[in-house]
Amino acid sequence: MKQLLLATHNRHKVEEFRALLRGLEVEVLTLDSFPQVGEIVEDADTLEGNALKKAREVFRFTGLPSVADDTGLEVRYLNDTPGVLSSRYAGEHASYEDNWKKLLARLKGVPPRRRGARFRSVLAFVAPGVPGTTVEGSCLGDIIESPRGRNGFGYDPVFLPRGYQETFAEMKLDLKNTISHRAKSLEALRPVLQSYFQP
DSSP, rough: OOEEOOOOOOOOHHHHHHHHHSSOOOEEEGGGGGGOOOOOOOOOOSHHHHHHHHHHHHHHHSOOOEEEEEEEEEEEEGGTTTTTTTTGGTTTTTHHHHHHHHHHHHHTOOGGGGOEEEEEEEEEEEEEEEEEEEEEEEEEEEEEESOOSSSTTTEEEEEEEEOSSSSSSSSSSSHHHSSSHHHHHHHHHHHHHHHHOOO
């Protein structure tokens, strides 16, 4: 079976990707199988730049078709921050909780109508003959005033997708996987992967 390498150690992302890639005849590997790759510094100033850098570095080390993502939460009131810094918003080694707590502190007292946000997910695919393809997906929502739910990861407990009553952290994975930013970016990437793996 052909192999596809996801450039991540994040088990939550791996679960989402595997669920979203059902039906594609490939074996999905992760960086856990390639400790020699080491840490890739995400120092680009855009989500696209980070995703491409990770995918190219991992492909260079392994020679395997590679997919990497970079995801950011953009809050309009905060001029689209934390954006590319979402995973380290509260510091280089911040926990998920540290990050959303800082976000809620920055939005303290801001009325609901001004708490609009969007999750953006950029996926990059690099493979033999494919120097770098990127696609994007986004999900509109609002930042609520206090966390709800125990599922998901990152900012999921404080992100209420537009048109729903549950935060991402309250939703079942099947529902989240139909409306999330990552679901939409992977949906955009599926034709690219299908044409590569099943020409």
